[in-house]
Amino acid sequence: MSENLNPFAIAQAQLDEAARILQLDPDMHAFLREPMREFHFTIPVKMDDGRTRVFRGYRVQYNDARGPAKGGLRFHWEETIDTVRALAAWMTWKTAVVDIPLGGGKGGVVCDPRELSPGELERLSRGYMRCIARYVGLTKDVPAPDVYTNPQIMAWMMDEYDMLVGHREPGVITGKPLPLGGSAGRDDATARGGIYVTREAAKVLGIELAGATCAIQGYGNAGSFYHSLAEELLGMKVVAVSDSRGGILNWDGLRATDVKTHKAQTGSVLGFPGAQTITNEQLLELEVVVLAPAALENVITARNAANIKAKMTAELANGPTTPEADEILYKNGVYVMPDFLCNAGGVTVSYFEMVQNAYQYYWSAPMVHERLDQKMTAAYNAVHRMADAKKVNNRVAAYLVAVDRVAQTVRLRGWV
Ligand code: NAD
Secondary structure, three states, rough: OOOOHHHHHHHHHHHHHHHHHHOOOOOHHHOOOOOOEEEEEEEEEEEEOEEEEEEEEEEEEEEEEOOOOEEEEEEEEOOHHHHOOOHHHHHHHHHHOOOOOEEEEEEEEEEEEHHOOOHHHHHHHHHHHHHHHHHHHOOOEEEEEEOOOOHHHHHHHHHHHHHHHOOOOOHHOOOOHHHHHHOOOOHHHHHHHHHHHHHHHHHHHHOOOOOEEEEEOOHHHHHHHHHHHHHHHOOEEEEEEEEEEEEEEOOOOOOOHHHHHHHHHHHOOOOOOEEEEEOOHHHHOOOOEEEEEEEOOOOOOOHHHHHHOOOOOOOOOOOOOOHHHHHHHHHHHOOEEHHHHHHHHHHHHHHHHHHHHOOOOOHHHHHHHHHHHHHHHHHHHHHHHHHHHOOOOOOHHHHHHHHHHHHHHHHHOOOO
């Protein structure tokens, strides 16, 4: 039978396994299996040619028992409501595993932002905020950037919200540009959090990271910063990177500053001097110490999991590994640092941004880094202890920690 690659079906199957091990009350399990709230809407946008195009938008508030819903907003041509549901569920477990007082949400628009002019992108972003303004806010639901959304888009959305409500509320959205109340250290926070988790895991595994090889799939916010920080903070040798057009490999190492400059000039990592071209599939199967999937879901599946030769995978992307692939990796001794632990640095610094916005008093980058390190290290240790105690893989362990915390607040509120 072929694998079910529907991300929400995968998120539910992962929860089911955790519920079984936790012996979760069946009513609680049923409640945690579904989103609490969903918004589906159309966004009419005046295009540059004078016509109006109608885009489909979603916002899912999966669970807000621990605090306001929190989660990114993705602009993607293949966006579906089930992808948004899955990402919102993972946000719920992510905020719980790093123990910040927030719930989980996610948003999406079905569009190809690469084909939109800056004016069209601004009108779409403002239109999205007009559709959800009643349902978001500092105490309800706080969006942030994700794939193909960025600080400028967050700025337009914050401004639209402020105009609608008639007052300034910078904490309504995070990932803003610094002059509008963004946090120092938010730009590389996801990758930096992943670096701290990689460092802690390597200590446990007894792996020396200085000089260790690394391959990174995806060269956007998460992937490109993981590259520079792996060099800078861990002394690793990144030998392969890729983007949607393909990958490059050089066993002597690829320097982050050079690859970033090349991508900025040409639009892709392809054609980088001195490197050979490889496919995204080949990159995943390289014999490296750390493999970092940092693009999209379902790239390590039952089809290729047995060919993964990395010692550890640092899941910066959400949902890169399917449940069947997880079992194969675990059996083969590949150490997985699961997505909602490994990439939780972004939401953690988003939370710091909300705190700073509330006080209108801002922290230095070293202070953000130090506090992020404390949160990520504590989260990794909680998951590692659970994996050891229950003899389960890290993903199941992360679920056990997170689901238990969410269920506790649901119970205390008297919802179930
Ligand atoms: P981004 O838009 O900045 O970059 C995405 C990168 O992936 C681009 O380089 C793109 O070329 C590449 N890509 C797209 N399709 C690909 C494919 N089929 N094969 C290989 N590469 C492909 O996005 P991002 O913010 O870096 O997000 C990447 C992943 O990390 C997503 O799964 C996202 O949900 C997750 N994530 C991001 C953050 C964050 O703060 N940015 C936080 C947590 C998780």
